[in-house]
Amino acid sequence: MTARGRSDQHAPWFRHVERALRRWRGAAVVVAVSGGGDSVGLLRVVHELAPGLDLRPSVAHLNHSVRGEAAEADAHFVARLAEALGLPCDLGRWSPARPGGFEAEARRARYAWLVEVARERGAAAVAIGHTRDDQAETILHRILRGTGLRGLAGIPARRPLAEGITLIRPLLEVSRAEIRSYLAAIGQDYREDATNTDLSRTRARLRLDLLPKLAAEYNPRIAEALVRLGRLAGARDRALQAELRAVERAAMIRIQPDLVVLDRSILLTLPPRFRAELLRRIWRDRGWPEAAMGAGRWERLAAWVRRTEGALAVGAGIEAIVTRDDLTLRRRRVEGVGAIPPEPVPLPVPGEAPWLGGRIVASLDPSQPSDETIDLDRLEPPLWVSPPRPGDRLDPLGMGGRHQDVGDLLRGRGVPREERGRVPLVRDARGIVWVVGHRIAHRVRRTEATRRTLGLRW
The missing domain is CATH 3.50.40.10 (Phenylalanyl-trna Synthetase, Chain B, domain 3)
Structure with a gap:
């Protein structure tokens, strides 16, 4: 490991990262570092850019307690790197509370802990090391399992993490190869996580098998094409959401926690898929359960609006009632509706x-x-x-x-x-x-x- 060396700050990708960090000028920023190449690259770039942007970076590493000595070595590596760079470092440890669902639980625990660290450090942002390759893998994964515009948009460059704290991804327009080249140029080593090459994991198969095959046999720039698709989908989704907000305001007749009444004639001016997306927005804003509301169910609900009258049990205690003039979405409060049966x-x-x-x-x-x-x-x-x-x-x-x-x-x-x-x-x-x-x-x-x-x- 070394803290020596300087990069070529005139590289196009380096300037892009600098632009991404400008909005945090003068702020404290927590950099999440696992010890892998991407997060180490992020830390070195942020450290290099910090003086010019008046950033106050610190390092955070959470040990997930599942990789034994390797995990301990990761934590030790990150602590030594932070010390070499003269940066404060927070080390945390988390253990799964129950078997099963490890990845989901670990992700929630990691973000919750990062929020705690950011608050203690007075940080306005938490930076993580997702790259353009991660974006391509995410978009391809979502295409394979089925998604809409929002899913095609991929990983956002930033999103709220908690009140006053933003999660940022400064490397999202930078390739993994560019990060590795940068690390080699400054003589910086990093850790390798063996789980990243475990082909029993879907993401590993996408990264190591499917994407290389698509690049070799169909499009050598497949990753760039997927990222470009994500940008276009994101722009279209933002425009669509703005349009739907205006339609929602015009269509809304009455709104209560368990009741929404909409003007049916306005809903019918929308194409079916836009109508489905509007109903989904309204549903989500009410905080109603979405667990079983797959794409097919939203499409059927949108089609139901075309009926002249009738009632549809949508699921999870929600009923849709169509009259000549209105669509009513009503959440039924029935004794025992919220109780999960104790036996199969x-x-x-x-x-x-x-x-x-x-x-x-x-x-x-x-x-x-x-x-x-x-x-x-x-x-x-x-x-x-x-x-x-x-x-x-x-x-x-x-x-x-x-x-x-x-x-x-x-x-x-x-x-x-x-x-x-x-x-x-x-x-x-x-x-x-x-x-x-x-x-x-x-x-x-x-x-x-x-x-x-x-x-x-x-």
């Missing part, structure tokens, strides 16, 4: 199971609407419904039979932590069949050999 609820085939004021339906009639359609002959009855349990895993569709922790799946799907325990799981004798509203298991997918199907909906 049987799901007959065909039949239904009650869940949180709604019902999960299994239908053999292909003409009936469904959220998912699976291969009936791949099931091992009986079926039942229950909440997630510690250590729950499944083989999500699209992962080729590889298994994933349910907690990590829900985090990746954007389900808030407080809602994850209320997401119903449909199970058979072999395990999880459907994480309701999110993913079916790969093993029950339809194939060319499928002869009988089962429709599932909530």
Whole structure:
């Protein structure tokens, strides 16, 4: 490890980082450093730019207590680097409280701890080392699992982390190769995390297998193309949200915590997908549960507006009522709606199971609407419904039979932590069949050999 050396501050990417940091001129900034190349590169760049921008950087490193001696060596490396650079350093330690869901829990713990450090240091920003390669991997991952404009926009360059504290990513326009070249030029070493090359992890396979294959066989600049797609999607999403805010103000007739009444004629002026996005915005602003509201469900709710009258049980105790003039979204406050059943609820085939004021339906009639359609002959009855349990895993569709922790799946799907325990799981004798509203298991997918199907909906 060394603290010697100076970079070429006239490199285009270096000037871009400087521009990204200008808004924090004169501020204290906490730099999160794992010890890996990206975060070490970020620290060295921030340290080099600090005098000209009057920045007051400090270093923060959280030991996740899962890699034994390697993790201890990482912490020691970061502490010595901070000392060599003359920077204050905060070292923390966190251990998972329960089995399963490690990645999601670790991420929450890391950000919560960084907020604490930032407050103690009086910092206005926390800087982390995501690069352009991370952005490309994120966008590709979201494309593979299915996403909309907001998901295509990828990782934001900055976002609020807590009141008065912003999370910033100054390296988001810089490639990993440029960072490594910079570190080599200044003689700075860094740590390698073996989990980054663990091909059982989706991100590692994207980074080490799929992206190189796409670059070699289809587009050598695939990473740049994905990042450019993210920029365009982000710009379009921001414009769309501005338009929808104006429509929302015009359409809103009445609004209460459990009730929203909208002018149906204004909603019908929107294309179906924009209408779905508007309803999603309103739903989210009310703080209503989104756990089971996948893309297909939003589309069906948007289509329901075209009916002249009727009521639709949307799920999670929410009802949509259409009249000639209005659309009413109403959250029903029914005794016991919020209580998760203490025991698994049987799901007959065909039949239904009650869940949180709604019902999960299994239908053999292909003409009936469904959220998912699976291969009936791949099931091992009986079926039942229950909440997630510690250590729950499944083989999500699209992962080729590889298994994933349910907690990590829900985090990746954007389900808030407080809602994850209320997401119903449909199970058979072999395990999880459907994480309701999110993913079916790969093993029950339809194939060319499928002869009988089962429709599932909530």
